[in-house]
Amino acid sequence: MHWLARQVLRLAVVLFCVTLLTFLIVNILPGDVATAILGGLATPEDLAGLRADLGLDRPMLVRYFDWLGSALSGDLGRSHRSGEPVAQAIADRLPVSLQLMIMAQVIAIGIAVPAALLSVRRPGGLFDRLSASTAFGFLATPSFMLGILLIYLFSVTLDLLPATGFSPMSEGLWANLESMILPALSLGLIEWTVLMRVLRSDLLTTLKEDFILLARAKGLPPWRVLLQHALRPSSFTLITVIGLNIGGLIGGAVIVEQIFALPGVGRLLLGGIFNRDLILVQGTVSFIAAGFVLVNFLVDMLYAVLDPRVRHVRFRS
Amino acid sequence: MGVISRRFGLMVALAAGFAAAPALAQAPAPAPVRGGSLTIGVESDFEGFDPVKAGVYSNSTVTAASLFYETLMRLDDKGNLLPSLALSMTPNEDGSVWAAKIRPGVKWHDGTPFTAQAVADHFNRLLDPANRFAGRAYLAIEKVEAPDELTAVFKMRGPNAALPKTLAQPTVTTLIIPVKQALEKGADYNRNPIGTGPFVFKEWRAADRLIAERNPNYWDKDKPYLDRVIVRPLPDSDARYASLVKGDVQVIWEDRAENIVKAKKDKNLVVLTWVGSGALVVPLNTVKEPLNDKRVRQAISMGLNRKANAEVLSQGLRPVYDDPYGPTSGIECKDNGALGYNPEKAKKLLADYGKPVKLVQTVTATPRGREGAQVFQADMKKIGIDVEIKPVDQTQLVKETLARDFQITGWRIIDLADVDPQMFANFHSKSPINFSGYNNAEVDRLLLIGRTSLDENKRKAAYCDLIKILNDDVVWLWTGSNIDFAITRANVRGIPALRGGAVQVEAAWLAK
Numbered sequence: 001m002h003w004l005a006r007q008v009l010r011l012a013v014v015l016f017c018v019t020l021l022t023f024l025i026v027n028i029l030p031g032d033v034a035t036a037i038l039g040g041l042a043t044p045e046d047l048a049g050l051r052a053d054l055g056l057d058r059p060m061l062v063r064y065f066d067w068l069g070s071a072l073s074g075d076l077g078r079s080h081r082s083g084e085p086v087a088q089a090i091a092d093r094l095p096v097s098l099q100l101m102i103m104a105q106v107i108a109i110g111i112a113v114p115a116a117l118l119s120v121r122r123p124g125g126l127f128d129r130l131s132a133s134t135a136f137g138f139l140a141t142p143s144f145m146l147g148i149l150l151i152y153l154f155s156v157t158l159d160l161l162p163a164t165g166f167s168p169m170s171e172g173l174w175a176n177l178e179s180m181i182l183p184a185l186s187l188g189l190i191e192w193t194v195l196m197r198v199l200r201s202d203l204l205t206t207l208k209e210d211f212i213l214l215a216r217a218k219g220l221p222p223w224r225v226l227l228q229h230a231l232r233p234s235s236f237t238l239i240t241v242i243g244l245n246i247g248g249l250i251g252g253a254v255i256v257e258q259i260f261a262l263p264g265v266g267r268l269l270l271g272g273i274f275n276r277d278l279i280l281v282q283g284t285v286s287f288i289a290a291g292f293v294l295v296n297f298l299v300d301m302l303y304a305v306l307d308p309r310v311r312h313v314r315f316r317s
Numbered sequence: 318m319g320v321i322s323r324r325f326g327l328m329v330a331l332a333a334g335f336a337a338a339p340a341l342a343q344a345p346a347p348a349p350v351r352g353g354s355l356t357i358g359v360e361s362d363f364e365g366f367d368p369v370k371a372g373v374y375s376n377s378t379v380t381a382a383s384l385f386y387e388t389l390m391r392l393d394d395k396g397n398l399l400p401s402l403a404l405s406m407t408p409n410e411d412g413s414v415w416a417a418k419i420r421p422g423v424k425w426h427d428g429t430p431f432t433a434q435a436v437a438d439h440f441n442r443l444l445d446p447a448n449r450f451a452g453r454a455y456l457a458i459e460k461v462e463a464p465d466e467l468t469a470v471f472k473m474r475g476p477n478a479a480l481p482k483t484l485a486q487p488t489v490t491t492l493i494i495p496v497k498q499a500l501e502k503g504a505d506y507n508r509n510p511i512g513t514g515p516f517v518f519k520e521w522r523a524a525d526r527l528i529a530e531r532n533p534n535y536w537d538k539d540k541p542y543l544d545r546v547i548v549r550p551l552p553d554s555d556a557r558y559a560s561l562v563k564g565d566v567q568v569i570w571e572d573r574a575e576n577i578v579k580a581k582k583d584k585n586l587v588v589l590t591w592v593g594s595g596a597l598v599v600p601l602n603t604v605k606e607p608l609n610d611k612r613v614r615q616a617i618s619m620g621l622n623r624k625a626n627a628e629v630l631s632q633g634l635r636p637v638y639d640d641p642y643g644p645t646s647g648i649e650c651k652d653n654g655a656l657g658y659n660p661e662k663a664k665k666l667l668a669d670y671g672k673p674v675k676l677v678q679t680v681t682a683t684p685r686g687r688e689g690a691q692v693f694q695a696d697m698k699k700i701g702i703d704v705e706i707k708p709v710d711q712t713q714l715v716k717e718t719l720a721r722d723f724q725i726t727g728w729r730i731i732d733l734a735d736v737d738p739q740m741f742a743n744f745h746s747k748s749p750i751n752f753s754g755y756n757n758a759e760v761d762r763l764l765l766i767g768r769t770s771l772d773e774n775k776r777k778a779a780y781c782d783l784i785k786i787l788n789d790d791v792v793w794l795w796t797g798s799n800i801d802f803a804i805t806r807a808n809v810r811g812i813p814a815l816r817g818g819a820v821q822v823e824a825a826w827l828a829k
Contacts, residue, residue: 035712037372042451043749050449082365083504084523092523144553151559163560164358164551166525259553263524271362271524276712 007300011293018289019071019282023064026278032056033080033276054080056278067282076283081275086283089268096166097264099176100183100256101249105242107188112195112238117226119196120203128200135193143252147186147259154182164261183260187252191245198241202234209233235306243299247292349811349826354545357820358557358569362524362550366510367499369448374489376570376801376818381548383821384529385426385512386492389417389436389469390485392734394814396645398481402431402493402513403469406484412476412771419467423536425495426511426518433463438496440471452490454750455738457768476769478776479735486734486816515541515823524550542811542826558804561586567806567827568820574632580804589803591815592636593732594643595739599678599693599794600718600728604754607674608724612666614791616674618656619663620700626692627797635797640784641730641740643798645814648736648777654785663700675703678725679717682708686727689796693725721752732799732817736780737768744783744792755792 034050035042042050051057055066070077076086115135119128138146155163161182167175206212207230215229216222254266265284272280359377366382368374374382389403398406403417423431440461443450457477462470471480484491493513499506510518513536516529527548531541549566551557554573561569562583571577580586607613627637639655642648667674678693680686687708694704704725709717718726730739742748745764746756763786766779787793801818811824 029710032712035716038449038451042449043454046446046449046451082523083370083507089523148553148555148559151556155563155565156559159563162565163563164553164556164565165549165560259556261525261549261551261553261556263522267524 007297011290011297014293015286015290016068019068019286020064022282022285023060023067023278026273026276026281027060029276033278036275036277037081067279071283071286076286077279079272079277079280081272081277081280086280089280090265090284090287093263093265093268096262097250097253097257097266099180100187100253100262100264101246103180103184104187104191104249104252107184108191108195109242111188111192112199113231115192115196116199116203117231119200120207120226121222123204131196135196138189139193141190143186143190144255144259146189147182147256150182150185151259164259166260166262180262183256183262186256186259187249190252191249194241194245195238199234199238202237203230206230206234232306236303239299239302239306243296246295250288250292347828349542349824350829351542351826352544353827354547355543355568355809355822355825355827356547356549356566357822358549358551358560358566359820360550360552360554360557360570360572363521363527363548365507367494367507368443368452368489368492369450370504370507371489372451377548377550379487379489379492379817379819380570380821381527381529382489382492382510383487383514383819383823384516384546384548385510385514385518386487386494387512387514388485388487388491388493390481392482392485392814392816396482396647396734398485401485402436406481408478408480408771412478412480412769413473415471415473415477415480417469417471419469420536421467423513424534425498425513426532427495427498428534429495429498431495431513432466433469434466435495435497436469436493437461437463439493442496443490450490452488455742456490457738476771477737478767478769478771478773479737482735483733483738487819487821488733488817516546526550541823543822546822561804561806564806567809568812568822569804570815570818570820571802571804574634577634577802577804578632585807587805587807587809589805589812589815591801591818592644593799593801593816594641594646594734594736595730595732595799596638596641596643596795597635597797597799598641598728598730599796600723600726600753601792601794602721602724602726602753603790603792604721605724607670607672608676610670611790612670613674615656615789616663616666616670616700617697617702618788618791618794619659619666620702621693621696621794621796622658623794623796624658626689626696629692630688631797631800634802635800637797638795639788641793641795642736642780642784643732646736648780650781650784652785653781654788656788656791660700667701673703674701675705676724677705677707678727679707679709679714679723680727681711681714683711689727718752719750721754728793729799732801734816740764740780740783741768744787753792755790757786757790760786 034047038046038050055063067077078085079089115131119131122128151163154161162179165179167179169176212225212229215225253264254270257264257266258270269281269284272284357380359380361375361377363378363381364371364374387402389401390406391399391401393399402420402423404420405418406415408415417436419433419436425431440458442448444453444456444458444460457474459472459474464470495511498511502509508521515532515535517532519528519530521527529546531544551560554571554576557569558571558576560566577588580588601608601614603609623637627635639653678690680690690706694706697704714726717723718728733739741764742750744751744755744760746761760783763779763783767776770776801815803812803815803820805812808828809825810828811826813821813824
């Protein structure tokens, strides 16, 4: 319980720092939402009036703590630009971003694990070298470029998948999956490379352990040795990297949602930044930060599931 | 209302009465085919559909808003006035009062009748300073009254010849919304528009798509031809173009030169082009040193190779003119006083000025902003002027420009059917938007003629005299025309001129 309390406290501190920093950064950016709403021709009086209406004429810290008070009770405020409640806007767009990130992660793990297992069967062999080269190739490709290449290959040339847009589940499972395959591939095809290299490296270390030698000595076939004995103890770094990569995945999702015109949280955030919609940016960034910390918290919990030693240490503490 | 000028009133009424349906961009066309669904890919999501709450409409929003809302008059592709929600507009003797005869039998989408009072409510709401609608700076209207159900009377701040054309182009100001319903619905109205237009709002999934369906009670019984229109914000231009090639969308707004050049070579696609009025411009701050000296301004104008630069920046797609009127304004001047490209003379003028010239050019921190600034900087270096590029965010550029806190900046005179609102606002010495600080009594006089004279030839002559002075004084540089492109699948017909970059589909149809 003590450990859990520490994690919750950590989450609170991180969120406080993130929200305060976001608030400060958005406030020192030149331009503001009043100019974005009223346009280039607004008179100074109109701008001042709108700022007063939106409460933007109050001191920065007063506004921050006002917002924080409301946020703690679940009210993230209303977008200055559209008047839409921020929590509602996030809730509406969250399923799209979550689906994108989950599918990307499934693709990444789905490629990384078999590729790593095949690579360590014969380190330095043809497959190992080929997978390493392919991985570095993908790693060097930005997701926005990969997205456009995938569109031209699978949509324009092969006519297999839609180029842009999102179909909700209400339009059918296949329609939904069809609209998400290319965006998820744009992220997953980059994400798998790091996972594969990390897992390969850990597998090679594990394969030198005595218990692996014992398993082999018992006459177990190589695949059983790899899957049943080596994979699990080699997965710790992989899981840590998956947790940490959520941050990169969120960043990638912002770009991919923009390219594929997906109505996700990333695009909501980008729109908020362009419009200097402080409340919207504040709410979205805080939500993403909370999500990031929470995922890493779950990753920590997963260690305990995978390794009884971790469970034991935490229990004692 | 005062006495109506019979001659001018007759002219507008004739133009309205005899003109046919909007000319189609892809003539010759057989009889339109009814039915089908059309998807349009636009650049950005929509600000909302209540002008007071949205403040400004991007061309993406005008594309969507034109499905639901209409203007009092409309324009054909040649700029002739046509009737729309008003059957005619007639001025009094001096053009200070205009009477709009409202089309009878028109209904809002909720079934309530459209009346002159709705017209008055719409414009008076925008004019009310309490609503802080910034676009009112361009409106020369004092107030609008509705003496009876079918007459809306526009009382102007002074004689104004440009009103019918100004009200004919779809913008955040001129597209008429039902104020009563908007106020009743409050914040919800901004996302659930009601209008009189050819399509009825069905659904808006933010950042994804807006869906509209045919208005079965539309006053123009033949139209619209399409059953359904979907507008999708597709922000990435390459992905937008790929969606068109794939056939996911049938029309896109486009500004990326590479895609337009590619589309012109594709037999499955048709490129629609519209060179509007207005221009891309580089305003100079005429009250700050060294730009308060005419020799320096003239040197800049002569040192800038505008045509070569536009060729490089737009792959030859964007024409450059020596005025901000454009080829569709109807203003053709024999002598526009352009100084021309003459770097040697520019160097002599700078030598005559006698001091080193260093300038800061404020531009938007976008690839387009930077590219434009870099070619400007390179040209200026050739004549001995050092230019420092200052990239800033769009909102910051607007703020600094309006506060006259700049030396050279980037701006745009938007595409409007009549040049008066923009020219008056930008160059009249008493205008709050004259951010170059330019003050010339003769220019003020000519601008007043352009605004007030009901004699079209006199207006045109005044604008020609005006451009000679502005080109000689080098207040702003005209660096490129306002050009808009849309690309359609080959079977899409009936999209009119892309005024203001908006894609209007009231008369669009899909060939078999």
